[in-house]
Amino acid sequence: MNHRKPFALFPILFSMFAMVASTWAAGLQVQGNVGKLIPVALTGYQGEVAKVLAFDLEVMGCKIVPKGDASFVLNGKNGPNNLTGVLSDNAGNFGFNLNINGAAPRVLAHALSNATIKAITGQNGIAHTRILFTMKTAAREWEVFQSDFDGHNPVALTNDKSIVESPMWMPNHSGLFYTSWMTIGGLQNTTVVKHNLKTGKREVFSRYKGLNTGGAMAPNGSVALILSKNRSTDVYVAPPKWEFLKDIKGEKLLRLTRSREEKSSPTWSPDGQWLCFHTLIGGKHTLVKVPAGGGQMVSIPTRGAFRPTQPSWSPDGKWIAFTQQRGGFQIGVVPAAGGNVKIYCEGEDPAWAANSRNIIFTRRAGGVNKKRMAILDVPTEQVKILPAFRGGVGQPAWQ
């Protein structure tokens, strides 16, 4: 895609930031050590590029301040197809000197944001990434959209004029799964759809009688499904390269659970060894995990959380984000092995970014059909609200 075109990257000197970088590169410190916002000044930038740089950097843990208050200064200028940036610290030490070109201004700005974050923190930026989400496009109609991580450049991926939920990326981001209520053979039913983003080709991945949802693909190609084909809503795993039409009775599916209670929101550990999901145990909402090959269901303690649902396992494997329902909805994070939770902000539908520090989520603003997306920076607890869409949005998934 065009925002991934190579750009001229002059040598970036990290040595003068070694102390800062080592602190931030030590890993996500969700519990105990609340990260501090990094004061950064932006000078010389105009218009949309200035806004994009500010938004990106604030998403990734910075605070835009006047030059006199900044620890780092990013100075440069932007033209129609060109962007320069010189990064220095408040002592005047040199960080980098970049000249970026060959793409649209927003793309150039995202590239400079990523370079800045890399230089300051040692972590890879996420400003070039994409998200999936659902959007209400008409009365009783929802579609799947893809956009830049900040909600810009949205493109509709479906035009089914039906209900759609739970878009999820394939691990290599070449496609996605989602749950659609499309009509086939005169019958509307939930259907897990596999959608190839390179070709546009779509397949019925699962359409048994009853509920078909899930569609969470593990690194090895197995796909977790939630089905009610056997008259209770249970978690199943389809082996790699499994095809619904060749297994219409589901005999090759691995059934991981056997209980009447609801199950929802399957999410794999990054190594694919565990599948985490939400269910009820003794009537109590609980996050659980099951070995990928089947076995005992293990509760994930979420001390301090009320009605935890919607688990999302962080890409580094250390954390599980979830939705708490106490009055409204709140975003919480718990160590992957379980423990004390930390509740961060109002919101639901959490999904981690690749950097394992940002979480995209939705927040209701005047009703279920008025949800907006927002991004939490976990270490600093800073929340940035994404632009609103005409229709309510839901269930973002981060590339």
Added chain:
Amino acid sequence: MQGATYLKTLAVVAALAAFGCKSATTDVTNIPGKTLATNGGNGNGNTGGNGGNGNTDLGPGGTGGGTGGPEITPGPGPGFGPLGLPGEHEIVRDAFQKIHFAYDSAELRPEDLPNITKVAEYLIQNPNHLLEVEGHCDERGTEDYNLSLGERRAQAIAQALSELGVTVNRLATKSMGEKMPVVQGSDKESFAANRRGEFVLYVPLAAPANGANGATPQRINLTPGAATP
């Protein structure tokens, strides 16, 4: 009958596969004619404006499709198959009273059992009719959870119908989650109205007479307890 059902299902699959599996060459599949814009924020995102429509009609395969595609096993008997209905049906909604549920519950309430019994009696008296049970939720839950809760509500009703003598393969369940509220509102009364099960009746159309292509819908008396002619 099963052979005909098989052929019909196969034909539907083949048609869908042939129509829906066109490939586009772009990174993303644009939707013709759609234009959406962001409000607020600092930009002006929009959707792609043109592109093929190959994705708008789903091919069920990517597996070869057509008559040379994978073998499909039809659903047992005259009931719901995994890929659709056996034959043409008229869809009738609201023929029966809705069933309501307590907050965050899929337990049937005693006062609803007479209504479920009427549905069961109707189905027993009309053995060619199929019934889909929809489960709905209020908005006080995450979308993911409500999808599962709605299914459990539908399953609870279907289970009761089964216990009253309705053959299981004539019943289908479908969760609508929180997406189709019957009342818009965020008050207790609206929530209560939206936590519900609904019945969707599939009434088979009469077979064409004298080889005519068009089928004339049967006259159906939907008064619970009344049998169709």
